[in-house]
Amino acid sequence: MALMIFGMIAAAGVALLAFSVRAQGAMAAALDDNAALNRLVSIMTADLAQAQDRPTRDVTGTLFPAFSGDRNAQPMLRLVRGGWSNPDQAPRATLQKVEYRLSAEGIERVAYPALDGAAPLPAALLLDRVQEVRVRFRYAGAWSDTWQGDERAALPQAMELTVVRGGGQSYRLLFLVGTGAPRAAEGQGPQQGGGPGTPQGAIDAPR
Numbered sequence: 001m002a003l004m005i006f007g008m009i010a011a012a013g014v015a016l017l018a019f020s021v022r023a024q025g026a027m028a029a030a031l032d033d034n035a036a037l038n039r040l041v042s043i044m045t046a047d048l049a050q051a052q053d054r055p056t057r058d059v060t061g062t063l064f065p066a067f068s069g070d071r072n073a074q075p076m077l078r079l080v081r082g083g084w085s086n087p088d089q090a091p092r093a094t095l096q097k098v099e100y101r102l103s104a105e106g107i108e109r110v111a112y113p114a115l116d117g118a119a120p121l122p123a124a125l126l127l128d129r130v131q132e133v134r135v136r137f138r139y140a141g142a143w144s145d146t147w148q149g150d151e152r153a154a155l156p157q158a159m160e161l162t163v164v165r166g167g168g169q170s171y172r173l174l175f176l177v178g179t180g181a182p183r184a185a186e187g188q189g190p191q192q193g194g195g196p197g198t199p200q201g202a203i204d205a206p207r
Contacts, residue, residue: 065149129166
């Protein structure tokens with residue numbers, strides 16, 4: 001009888017330990033997911049806040065607007081941002097062209113070493129296990145599913161990004177655009193008009 005009771009206690013202890021290990025693993029995975037999402041929000045907030053009205057050209061000479069976005073396009077977002085730090089005083093601009101893409105691995109950020117005529121640098125994976133993304137752009141009180149900057153409005157005033165993760169979790173992220181610095185004239189390059197001012201601040205609202 002004593003052996004049976006001891007066996008039951010031992011079995012319960014093993015089950016409790018296994019449950020604790022599984023719970024710790026699930027918590028660690030959830031914390032890693034949350035950290036990755038926060039990293040995406042932080043990087044996109046910085047990029048979008050410092051968006052600049054500076055059209056660019058690719059390696060073939062094709063002209064692109066300063067800011068463009070479309071969930072069905074690849075990349076889904078392209079912009080030029082200011083504030084590219086240059087601690088080594090390299091002979092380059094402080095503006096940088098960046099793109100966001102949805103690949104099989106997840107949401108990737110691609111940067112370029114020069115604004116015009118340069119090949120992209122290796123992509124950096126920001127968030128994995130992404131099933132779907134949707135983008136919308138706000139300007140003058142209205143939302144649009146696409147944005148192609150032009151002479152009337154180079155930049156939107158805000159951007160909404162909806163991310164659907166593996167497992168069905170959906171996050172709605174809101175960002176203000178172009179609030180970080182005045183429109184830059186650095187490296188002039190191709191011209192495509194100027195955009196209006198935008199409100200200050202930035203918003204992110206996962207759900």
